[in-house]
Amino acid sequence: MLLGLYNYWIVVLLMMIGFYIVIAHGNLIKKLVGLTIFQTSVFIFYISMGNVDSGSAPILAEGVARYSNPLPHVLILTAIVVGIATTALGLALVVRIKESYGSIEEDEIQIQDQLTEDKTSC
Amino acid sequence: MNLLLEIGSGLCLLLGCFLCLSGGIGILRFPDFFTRMHAVGVTDTLGAGMILIGLMLQNPQGLVLLKLMMILLFTLFINPTASHALAKAALRNNVQPVLDETSNQGGDKSSKP
Amino acid sequence: MLTAATIAILVVMLLAIIRCVVGPTLYDRILAFNMFGTKTVLLISILGFLMGRPEFLDIALVYALINFISVIGVLRFSDSVEFKHPLQEQASTKEDKQ
Amino acid sequence: MIAIAIVRTKDLLAVVMLTGIYGLLSASFFVVLDAVDVAFTEASVGAGISGLLMLAAITMTGRAEAPKRHKPLLALLVVFITGGMLIYGTLDMPYFGSFEAPVHQHVAPRYINDSMQEVGVPNIVTSVLASYRAFDTLGEVAVIFTAGIGVLSLLSLPRRRRSSELDESSEDSTEKQMHEQHMVLRIISKILIPFILLFALYVQFHGDFGPGGGFQAGVIFAAAIILYAMLFGLDKARRVFNQSLIQLIAAIGLLLYASVGVVSLFNGGNFLDYNVLADDPLAGQHLGILLIELGVGCTVAAVMIIIFFNFAGRREAQQSSPELNATEQNSPELINSTEQKGGE
Numbered sequence: 001m002l003l004g005l006y007n008y009w010i011v012v013l014l015m016m017i018g019f020y021i022v023i024a025h026g027n028l029i030k031k032l033v034g035l036t037i038f039q040t041s042v043f044i045f046y047i048s049m050g051n052v053d054s055g056s057a058p059i060l061a062e063g064v065a066r067y068s069n070p071l072p073h074v075l076i077l078t079a080i081v082v083g084i085a086t087t088a089l090g091l092a093l094v095v096r097i098k099e100s101y102g103s104i105e106e107d108e109i110q111i112q113d114q115l116t117e118d119k120t121s122c
Numbered sequence: 123m124n125l126l127l128e129i130g131s132g133l134c135l136l137l138g139c140f141l142c143l144s145g146g147i148g149i150l151r152f153p154d155f156f157t158r159m160h161a162v163g164v165t166d167t168l169g170a171g172m173i174l175i176g177l178m179l180q181n182p183q184g185l186v187l188l189k190l191m192m193i194l195l196f197t198l199f200i201n202p203t204a205s206h207a208l209a210k211a212a213l214r215n216n217v218q219p220v221l222d223e224t225s226n227q228g229g230d231k232s233s234k235p
Numbered sequence: 236m237l238t239a240a241t242i243a244i245l246v247v248m249l250l251a252i253i254r255c256v257v258g259p260t261l262y263d264r265i266l267a268f269n270m271f272g273t274k275t276v277l278l279i280s281i282l283g284f285l286m287g288r289p290e291f292l293d294i295a296l297v298y299a300l301i302n303f304i305s306v307i308g309v310l311r312f313s314d315s316v317e318f319k320h321p322l323q324e325q326a327s328t329k330e331d332k333q
Numbered sequence: 334m335i336a337i338a339i340v341r342t343k344d345l346l347a348v349v350m351l352t353g354i355y356g357l358l359s360a361s362f363f364v365v366l367d368a369v370d371v372a373f374t375e376a377s378v379g380a381g382i383s384g385l386l387m388l389a390a391i392t393m394t395g396r397a398e399a400p401k402r403h404k405p406l407l408a409l410l411v412v413f414i415t416g417g418m419l420i421y422g423t424l425d426m427p428y429f430g431s432f433e434a435p436v437h438q439h440v441a442p443r444y445i446n447d448s449m450q451e452v453g454v455p456n457i458v459t460s461v462l463a464s465y466r467a468f469d470t471l472g473e474v475a476v477i478f479t480a481g482i483g484v485l486s487l488l489s490l491p492r493r494r495r496s497s498e499l500d501e502s503s504e505d506s507t508e509k510q511m512h513e514q515h516m517v518l519r520i521i522s523k524i525l526i527p528f529i530l531l532f533a534l535y536v537q538f539h540g541d542f543g544p545g546g547g548f549q550a551g552v553i554f555a556a557a558i559i560l561y562a563m564l565f566g567l568d569k570a571r572r573v574f575n576q577s578l579i580q581l582i583a584a585i586g587l588l589l590y591a592s593v594g595v596v597s598l599f600n601g602g603n604f605l606d607y608n609v610l611a612d613d614p615l616a617g618q619h620l621g622i623l624l625i626e627l628g629v630g631c632t633v634a635a636v637m638i639i640i641f642f643n644f645a646g647r648r649e650a651q652q653s654s655p656e657l658n659a660t661e662q663n664s665p666e667l668i669n670s671t672e673q674k675g676g677e
Contacts, residue, residue, distance in 0.1 A: 029387065040359050043359070076368070076371050080374045084383050193296055196528075207518050279372075301377055303525070
């Protein structure tokens with residue numbers, strides 16, 4: 001009976017993979033990829049909530065009795081495009097960070113920051 | 123007539139599946155990049171074409187047929203072009219084909235797809 | 236018949252993924268990616284027929300186009316990357332082969 | 334679906350390829366779950382554009398990932414605890430696909446049953462997107478527009494004059510070289526690009542009846558132009574669609590959207606209430622949805638093109654002065670800090 005929930009488990013698994021990448025990896029682009037995965041897992045979660053057994057795609061047609069829930073589709077549709085826009089923004093930031101620090105590893109950036117802070121303070 | 127269409131589409135689908143599968147096995151088992159590309163580039167196009175034709179025979183009417191034709195056309199355009207570009211880029215960046223002592227040059231393989 | 240085709244395509248997709256993950260060179264990965272895209276086009280059109288809603292063909296069409304664009308894009312960008320880091324690429328391929 | 338578990342490769346390019354495959358996979362997943370429109374969007378966005386942008390960023394930042402220094406044990410622990418809690422939470426969820434789930438009880442039936450009479454558009458997703466929840470969508474479009482502005486301000490370069498002077502002489506030779514390299518590609522894409530543009534328009538205006546709409550059409554349109562820019566050189570593409578024109582289009586799209594709302598206000602309805610746009614409410618709805626989708630399409634396409642052009646332009650600028658760019662910007666800082674140290 002618990003099999004009815006397998007979809008959500010996949011979602012949780014994906015979400016955790018994305019989460020792990022975000023917190024455990026130092027590379028900023030990798031972090032963004034992790035963020036994308038996390039995002040997609042949320043999308044899948046919404047869509048699987050909107051799904052109905054023996055339902056059909058929510059485009060009205062002759063002889064189709066039951067449709068999936070259109071509301072999550074709308075939300076996710078816009079969210080995907082917004083997601084890519086924000087990802088692009090994040091990537092732009094990464095590029096600028098690379099230009100001014102010469103690195104996109106979190107640790108190295110922190111070290112550099114520390115160095116400059118020390119120098120200015122003393 | 124209907125039965126004929128059914129059988130025809132079934133045969134096409136079967137052939138397409140076989141080609142795709144052989145391509146899939148090829149991409150996994152061949153030793154170097156160019157042979158892999160050979161396996162994929164040839165079987166992929168034909169397999170996709172076969173499956174699409176099979177689908178076309180299944181529902182020969184109106185807009186659906188038109189769209190399937192478009193997809194078929196695009197695959198026929200796109201697949202060879204993509205593999206051509208791929209081979210060219212790989213060759214330019216010094217991916218060497220693995221050569222036996224007995225075999226001929228790998229050059230003609232890359233030009234084939 | 237359609238179901239059989241779906242299963243076959245899923246198997247092929249799996250194989251392509253394996254190659255993409257294992258693939259020693261970058262180009263193997265791109266090849267697998269291209270193949271995967273083609274298979275997705277087929278899968279979606281077959282699924283559309285399975286579910287009896289052939290509207291799905293639009294998506295397959297988009298895939299066919301987008302797939303091409305992204306393969307070309309990857310190739311164009313990878314050229315320059317290869318130029319920049321020839322040593323690293325060799326190192327990583329060696330690593331993978333071991 | 335779990336292919337992505339192997340994203341832990343070091344090589345970032347491989348990661349991008351896997352992300353592309355992941356996008357394709359999740360789109361087919363959406364197809365299986367009957368979410369046609371979403372699959373459409375994911376297809377054009379997840380597999381195409383996002384991969385390209387990541388690639389462009391990687392070419393600028395280098396592809397190798399540094400080895401990890403600290404142990405991932407703590408991270409793993411956190412992840413497992415959160416995951417466990419989430420799975421525990423799912424135990425209370427209604428079963429997958431059950432019709433009695435609370436999600437399906439409130440607004441959805443109304444959308445499904447009444448939208449044909451109220452809006453007159455067969456594609457429920459479109460009617461909800463552009464009519465019932467139009468204000469929401471307006472917000473989303475504004476967010477996209479803002480992101481475009483953000484990328485523009487972060488990455489745009491005041492380098493037009495310099496580069497154009499420099500390039501004049503070298504342009505011809507590179508042009509020739511590129512032409513020889515990409516002969517086949519160029520011819521094929523010359524054949525394909527009109528089709529892609531046509532298809533984008535079809536998606537744009539057929540969105541009422543089939544899957545599609547402004548968001549998808551915008552992305553496809555932008556993809557066609559990106560293809561052109563990749564194969565024929567950025568400068569050529571810029572000559573066709575120059576920067577200020579695109580920025581104008583992006584703004585006009587958003588303005589078109591908002592002004593439809595304002596017009597409906599003037600006609601005596603609520604904000605973005607299309608019933609009053611024409612004598613017949615259904616015709617008004619049609620008109621409103623059409624205009625709004627057009628606005629969305631314009632904005633999305635223009636913003637995507639802006640983002641790509643800026644990334645690619647940045648990259649070209651970096652390549653023309655190889656490696657200097659990073660060090661150049663780095664060194665004054667270092668000099669400054671050493672000076673300060675010396676002074677003290």
